[in-house]
Amino acid sequence: MRQQLLSEGASELSYEIREIVKKAEQIRNLGKEIYWENIGDPIQKNHQLPEWIKQIIANLALQNESYSYCPSKGILDTRKFLAEQTNQLKGVQITPDDICFFNGLGDAIAKVYQYITLTSRVIGPSPAYSTHSSAEAAHAGHEPLTYKLDPNNKWYPDLEDLYNKVKYNPNVVGILIINPDNPTGMVYPYETLKRIVEIAKEFKLFLICDEIYINITYNGVRAYSLAEVIDDVPGISMKGISKELPWPGARCGWMEYYNRDKDNDFNRFCQALDNAKMIEVCSTKLPQLAIPKILGDPRFKIYREETNRNIGKRSKMIADILGTVPELTFNETFGAFYNTIIFREGTLKPEQKLTLKILRSEPWLNNGLIRTFPMIKGLYIIF
Numbered sequence: 001m002r003q004q005l006l007s008e009g010a011s012e013l014s015y016e017i018r019e020i021v022k023k024a025e026q027i028r029n030l031g032k033e034i035y036w037e038n039i040g041d042p043i044q045k046n047h048q049l050p051e052w053i054k055q056i057i058a059n060l061a062l063q064n065e066s067y068s069y070c071p072s073k074g075i076l077d078t079r080k081f082l083a084e085q086t087n088q089l090k091g092v093q094i095t096p097d098d099i100c101f102f103n104g105l106g107d108a109i110a111k112v113y114q115y116i117t118l119t120s121r122v123i124g125p126s127p128a129y130s131t132h133s134s135a136e137a138a139h140a141g142h143e144p145l146t147y148k149l150d151p152n153n154k155w156y157p158d159l160e161d162l163y164n165k166v167k168y169n170p171n172v173v174g175i176l177i178i179n180p181d182n183p184t185g186m187v188y189p190y191e192t193l194k195r196i197v198e199i200a201k202e203f204k205l206f207l208i209c210d211e212i213y214i215n216i217t218y219n220g221v222r223a224y225s226l227a228e229v230i231d232d233v234p235g236i237s238m239k240g241i242s243k244e245l246p247w248p249g250a251r252c253g254w255m256e257y258y259n260r261d262k263d264n265d266f267n268r269f270c271q272a273l274d275n276a277k278m279i280e281v282c283s284t285k286l287p288q289l290a291i292p293k294i295l296g297d298p299r300f301k302i303y304r305e306e307t308n309r310n311i312g313k314r315s316k317m318i319a320d321i322l323g324t325v326p327e328l329t330f331n332e333t334f335g336a337f338y339n340t341i342i343f344r345e346g347t348l349k350p351e352q353k354l355t356l357k358i359l360r361s362e363p364w365l366n367n368g369l370i371r372t373f374p375m376i377k378g379l380y381i382i383f
């Protein structure tokens with residue numbers, strides 16, 4: 001090529017969890033049987049949507065209008081509905097104009113880092129959800145910049161680590177929060193969120209909060225939305241229907257911009273994100289038509305509560321089994337449907353092997369609810 005074709009940052013693009021598929025294929029080619037599982041898709045995990053939700057979608061599919069283009073930013077009535085839902089939290093107030101739809105949060109994540117100045121960084125949690133960390137790293141052409149989630153303190157963020165990294169790295173312009181978190185299942189306590197807001201305020205940063213699991217909490221815990229804690233700090237909440245409906249195949253998620261009026265730079269950034277969608281002509285229409293009908297139906301709350309209870313039972317089951325193993329650092333989860341469990345220092349010896357076969361003999365694995373990955377230092381479970 002006349003000039004270097006591939007940007008430096010492209011080497012940072014990786015999705016570790018999916019990389020394991022390539023390894024599995026190599027092992028299969030050597031003649032070993034592989035048990036294929038899926039990645040965070042509740043439908044693949046045998047979750048059934050209630051009939052009434054499917055009926056709403058089926059009725060929409062029968063209407064001619066569902067097949068046309070719609071505004072790239074999203075259908076106005078749906079944005080009105082969502083803005084109203086956020087405003088009911090009695091925190092930051094938004095208008096439909098502060099909402100922009102994306103083709104799933106995967107698309108939103110790819111876009112949000114793309115338009116940040118190359119030298120500016122968004123610091124995110126570690127262990128990381130690699131869609132965020134690798135998109136951010138690819139934008140900067142450097143490895144991800146992270147703050148520590150502490151396995152010895154319920155996977156809560158190490159706020160001192162975050163503060164120091166923000167303080168001594170003037171390139172940090174934003175902090176990422178994933179609440180509830182993937183891959184740890186941790187739910188950020190209210191005080192922790194408030195402290196992160198304070199740090200953002202002190203250093204004039206903006207916040208990104210991935211809230212795709214915000215309504216998936218259980219066993220007595222609820223997650224506080226960014227809208228409730230953000231005060232007057234600029235921020236973006238990312239929400240979607242992939243997990244809580246769940247309808248991951250709809251490719252439908254959205255961003256909510258908070259406090260655009262408080263900072264002109266941030267406002268221009270939000271405008272750029274909107275513009276990036278404008279050039280894509282249209283957004284995913286059918287799921288947007290369905291959102292107010294489903295989320296606005298009184299049956300939805302009941303359905304979600306019941307589903308959360310079931311997830312909570314599985315979380316407890318895992319806690320009862322793995323929480324008693326002295327060789328593991330285990331934290332019970334209260335949100336999302338993942339857990340990250342690490343082996344205590346000195347437990348693993350170089351000659352040791354962990355086989356999936358042993359793990360699959362556990363009764364709670366046989367019903368197809370849980371998937372395990374052998375990792376260097378621990379396990380990542382999706383239940």
Ligand SMILES: Cc1ncc(COP(=O)(O)O)c(C=O)c1O
Pocket residue numbers: 040103104105106107129131178181182210212240241242248251252253
């Ligand atoms: C934290 C988090 N954000 C975003 C996504 C992707 O969401 P979507 O299906 O809307 O692209 C996932 C999927 O697992 C996730 O765990």
